[in-house]
Amino acid sequence: MTDRNQAGWAHKARRALLTLIPLLVLGGALLIASRLLETSPQAGRRPPPERQARLVQVEPAQRFQERITLTAWGVVKPARELHLRAQLNARVASVADALDPGVRVGAGTVLVQLEQADFRLALANARADLTRAQADLALEMGQQAVARREYELLGSDVSEQERRLMLREPQLASARAAVAAAENRVAEAELALRRTRINAPFPALVVERQAAPGSLVSSGTDLARLVGVERWWVELAVPVNALRWLEFPTANGEPGSRVRLYDQAAWGEGVYREGRLIRLYGGVEEQGRLARLLVEVSDPLASQTTDAPPLLLGSFLEARISGRRLDDAIAVDPAWLRGGDRVWVMGPDDRLDMRPVEVLHRGRERVLLRGELRPGERIVTTPISGAAQGMPLRLAGAGSDGQR
Template sequence: MSQPIDENAVRPERGKAGPLKTVFVSLMIVLVGVALIWLIFKTEPSATRSDTARETAMLVDVQSVTRGRFTPTVEVMGQVVPAREITLGSQVSGEIIYQADAFTPGRHVEKGGELLRIEPADYQATLQQRRSELQQARAELEIEQGQQAVARQEFELLGEDIKTANQALILRKPQLEQARARVSAAAAAVQQAELALARTRIRAPFPAQVLSREVALGSQVSVGQSLGRLVGIGQYWVEATVPLSKLRWLTFKEAPGSPAAPVTLFHDTVWPAGQTREGQLTQLVGELDTNARMARVLITVEDPLALEEAAGAPPLILGTFVRAEIAGRALVDVVRLERNLLRRSNTVWVMEDRKLAIRDVEIAFQNEEYAFIRTGLDSGDKVITTDLASVVSGARLRLEGDQEEGESERGDRNE
């Protein structure tokens, strides 16, 4: 006969083994996790150098450069001013009795063309009076010459020795000189009267454009009064300012017939697209511009209103500001590079063997558009034209064709 099992005696033993089993299981889980992590890192595939280069090479555009002879330009701004300007003034007084139609602001007048006429009656009368006085003086001179001849005959008949001083008195030499002087004075008075009469006609001293008129028909004018303003239409000047550092690159017209730097003028907002005017750099003004502290130069433009040789070209307007490109002295054996390809601290990015090279360059001259490189670049160098966010010397580069070739290779491997 079996004995009954005491359940209360068994339960306390199970309670003691439970915590040990939990700790053991947790420890095993941690060990297995660590082993799995170590295995993952140990068996991770590593990328080869060629694959990394293909994926990280920067796509760029390049342009080849060439050394050669170039003529740089200096770009400046200038104001159109007259090369020849006068203010007409009256040299006689009187009433304006005639006014030419051409004597109107904006119109052109020929050299010698009559613009105004002052009432000449008074000056004609004065001239007639002076001519009469001249005739009278000449008559008196003839009379005195006759009296001198009579006196000489009488002196010869006497045959006496007379001192030289007394001879002059006897022969009436002082009276003769006095008569001659009166003739000269009368002739000068006639000439003066003729000038005054001629000055009643106001004429243009050279081919000109009328800028202003200050009198009208019937006006009373006095000597020295301003009548109007004229400017010559044969030449205009463009007065421009140039940085002092660029003066050595410019050639001025030192003498008539000597060469001078050619200049191209632009007036982008006024002239039709593509139209320009030509001029010459003629003179360096020996004074700095007081505002900009730059050198003042004069550019001469022939036929500025396009009336003769420059017919069909846009006319220049006095007082306007135009842009001028002055041809500088020629640069030999240099590289011409677009200004935006010149990087910080006068460096240039160049592609060498599909790698980025940062070149230090020496700049001979630079303007708004180009930089002319003396040293640092050679013919055939490939200058990078792409703006890169990250620039590291030796970084790998690729061109558009290289990218397409890499993609084709990867497609072949996938197949």
């Protein structure tokens, strides 16, 4: 082999070696990694962790065994209201001091006196006409006696019409009619004279006065406005679904529901007047579609007692109506009601149970329920985000096992 051939073979050998070395290194690295994987310890797969129990507070369900109390608002209005009006055309002679707004007047009290002179003259003339008619009747009665004697003496056979004329029966009827008409005119004149004295028809409170001495009034002119003081009304509005809990007067004399009326601004905290539910209006409000009720309060001005405050006409009162008694309901705080018709209960297995319930009544301080809820069961009072049926729960202050 020549020197030239030896040099060429050495060059090729070096090139092959340079190519082979990286491949050997890579293969050795792969072999080592494979051995490490085969001999390393295998980690076991963990089961998913159990959902962590939520910390909650609970309250026992309480049985409700009393009357439902409904709250409503209403306006005081009079049970009797009268616009006192003149019935004659006359001049006002005098007005009583009692006819001032805010003054109480008794039944029969003279409030306005009209001038009587013209009416006294009319009565005198009517009585004179009556006396004249009575005299004419007496004369005619004498004529009747004479005519009857003449008819009996003649004894003639005449027709019925001729007999009536001979006995002057038409003249007698006319005289009697004149007396009756004169008596009616006297009665009318006496009535007009009585109407010059305008009285209070019932015990009343003067609300407004229009009459003034010396003023001319005609029939129908307003003189004053009166309201009765024996009883007043409070008109209330309640939801239609609340009517089933109310009691109304019955035909056998059973009274309606008792109502307590409050006016904190005028009477102070805790002071109230009592009334009775007496009537349900025959329709609902057009605006709120609420049922309208009427409550009656006796002696509204507290004239027969010193312990009760007087009502004020037009005042806006809070009414608390004592409704029917319930014995099978559960009372809960309004905040414990979830979604409007469910209650969260912590079951015996300390898991969340979402119970459907029927809402019987919603009050400001409690909601009355009926349904799958028993007295003593643990109602969850704590809000839970992402709550789900069967979620594990634990009580505040309890250990990991759920026991206090």
